[in-house]
Amino acid sequence: MQPTADFDPAGLARSLLRRSRQGALATLMTGSGDPYCSLVNVASHADGSPILLISRLAVHTRNVLGDSRVSLMLDERAAGDPLEGARIMLAGQAVEAGADDLELLRRRYLNAHPSAEAFVNFKDFSFFRIRPNGAHLVAGFGRIVDLEPEQFLTDISDAASLLDAEQGAIDHMNADHRDAMNLYATALLGADPADWRCTGCDPDGIDMQAGGRTLRLDFPRRIATPAALRQTLKQLADQARAAANA
Numbered sequence: 001m002q003p004t005a006d007f008d009p010a011g012l013a014r015s016l017l018r019r020s021r022q023g024a025l026a027t028l029m030t031g032s033g034d035p036y037c038s039l040v041n042v043a044s045h046a047d048g049s050p051i052l053l054i055s056r057l058a059v060h061t062r063n064v065l066g067d068s069r070v071s072l073m074l075d076e077r078a079a080g081d082p083l084e085g086a087r088i089m090l091a092g093q094a095v096e097a098g099a100d101d102l103e104l105l106r107r108r109y110l111n112a113h114p115s116a117e118a119f120v121n122f123k124d125f126s127f128f129r130i131r132p133n134g135a136h137l138v139a140g141f142g143r144i145v146d147l148e149p150e151q152f153l154t155d156i157s158d159a160a161s162l163l164d165a166e167q168g169a170i171d172h173m174n175a176d177h178r179d180a181m182n183l184y185a186t187a188l189l190g191a192d193p194a195d196w197r198c199t200g201c202d203p204d205g206i207d208m209q210a211g212g213r214t215l216r217l218d219f220p221r222r223i224a225t226p227a228a229l230r231q232t233l234k235q236l237a238d239q240a241r242a243a244a245n246a
Contacts, residue, residue, distance in 0.1 A: 007139065007143055009137050009139070009143075009145040009147060009151075010147060010151040010152050011218075012086055012137065012139055013088050013135055013137050013147055013151070013152040014048055014152050014153075014154070014204070014216075015216050016074050016075075016076065016086060016087070016088045017044055017048045017049075017050065017074065017088070017090075017152065018044050018048060018200075018205070018207050018214075018216045019207070019214040019215065019216050020042055020044075020050075020074040020075075020214075021041060021042060021043070021112060021113070021212070021214060022039060022040065022041055022042065023039075023040060023042050023050070023072045023073055023074045023075075024037055024038070024039060024040075024072070024073040025037065025038050025039075025040045025052070025060055025070060025071075025072050026070060026071040026072070026073075027059075027060045027063035027064055027067070027069075027070050027094075028063055028066075028067045028069060029059075029063055030062055030063055030066040030067070031066075033067075036059060036060065036063055038058070038059070038060045040052055040054065040060070040072075041053065041113055041116075042072070042074070043108050043109040043111070043112035043113060044108065044112075044200065044207070045104070045105065045108060045129055046104065046108070046154065046156050046159070046163050046166070046200075046202045047153045047154045047155070047156050047202070048152065048153045048154050048202075049092075049129055049130055049131060049132060049153060050072055050074075050090065050129070050130040051105050051108060051109050051127060051128070051129055051130075052094065052127070052128045052129075052130070053109055053113075053116055053120065053125055053126075053127055053128075054125065054126065054128060055122070055124045055125050055126075056124045056125075056126065057124050061126075064094045064128065065096075068093040068094050068095065069091075069092075069093060070091075070092065070093070070094045070130060071089055071090060071091045071092075072089070072090045072092075072130055073087060073088070073089050073090075074087060074088050074090070075087035075088075084140065086137070086138065086139040086140070087137075087138050088135050088136070088137050088138075089135065089136040089137075089138075090130065090132050090134075090135045091132065091133055091134050091135070091136075092130045092131050092132040092133050092134075093130070093131050093133070094128045094129070094130050094131075095128060095129055095130075095131055096126055096127070096128050097126065097127040097128065097129065101129070102127060104163070105127040105129060106120070106127060107167055108200055109127065111170060111199040111200060112199050112200070112207075112209065132149045132152075132153070133149065134146065134147065134148060134149065135147045135149075135152055154202050154203055154204050155203065155222075156202065156203060158224045159202070159203045159223075159224040159225075161224075161225050161226060162201070162202075162203065162223065162224055162225055162226060162228075162229060163202075165226040165229070166200070166201050166202075169198075169201050169226065169229060169230075170198045170199070170200065170201065173197075173198040173233070174197045174198055177233075177237075178195070178196070178197070180233070180237040180240070181196040181197060181198060181208060182194070182195075182196050183237060183240035183241060183244060184196070184206075184208065184215075184217050184236060184237070184240055185208060185210070185215055186240075186244070187239075187240040187241070187243040187244040188217060188236065188239065188240050188243065189215050189217060191213070191215055194210035194211070194213065195210050195211075196208045196209070196210045196215070197209060197210070199214075201229060203219075203222050203223055203224055204218060204219060204222060205217050205218040205219050206219075206233075217236070219232050219236075220232070220235075220236075
């Protein structure tokens with residue numbers, strides 16, 4: 001199905017991956033291979049792939065260590081009939097963090113779930129990243145689409161400098177530009193005023209959160225450097241102020 005003016009399957013899938021904070025994780029029981037499903041908290045990698053922080057005491061973690069094949073369902077948590085909201089079913093492999101990516105997974109997860117600071121250093125907890133091999137999007141009647149990873153993941157191959165500067169940019173925005181964050185949310189995304197804070201930056205946009213609510217602000221164009229990020233955030237702030245004062 002090709003994108004239309006009112007339906008962009010890849011864009012909706014990317015938004016669900018960025019905005020979701022909980023999901024249903026399906027694993028295969030060690031020994032029997034029977035399906036097992038559990039509720040987990042999730043965050044997103046810079047490329048959009050899901051990040052998990054799970055305990056080895058949990059059945060799903062033992063299952064993953066025995067067979068890395070998993071599926072993860074994320075949904076919009078829409079009011080009313082939940083079946084009317086969009087959801088995505090992601091299939092892939094859950095890979096435990098190594099020395100090369102542990103720091104990135106840890107900080108992005110903790111930005112999305114600050115309360116996890118209380119147990120993140122417990123020895124039985126480990127970070128895993130789900131590396132997708134495909135997704136099934138259901139977004140209403142006649143809007144059911146299978147997607148390949150390259151359609152919904154963000155290309156970060158040339159964005160090393162941006163990712164290195166990400167935490168500094170997040171901290172700066174949250175310490176000095178909360179007014180801009182609120183304007184992004186209210187004037188550009190139509191959200192209610194709240195204590196919106198930035199939880200992530202990547203080449204395609206920024207993630208924002210206020211309590212249990214999450215938002216995704218897509219950039220008007222792809223960026224790959226800290227300088228481009230600063231310029232784009234300023235342009236969006238100017239646009240938001242103009243919209244708020246119109």
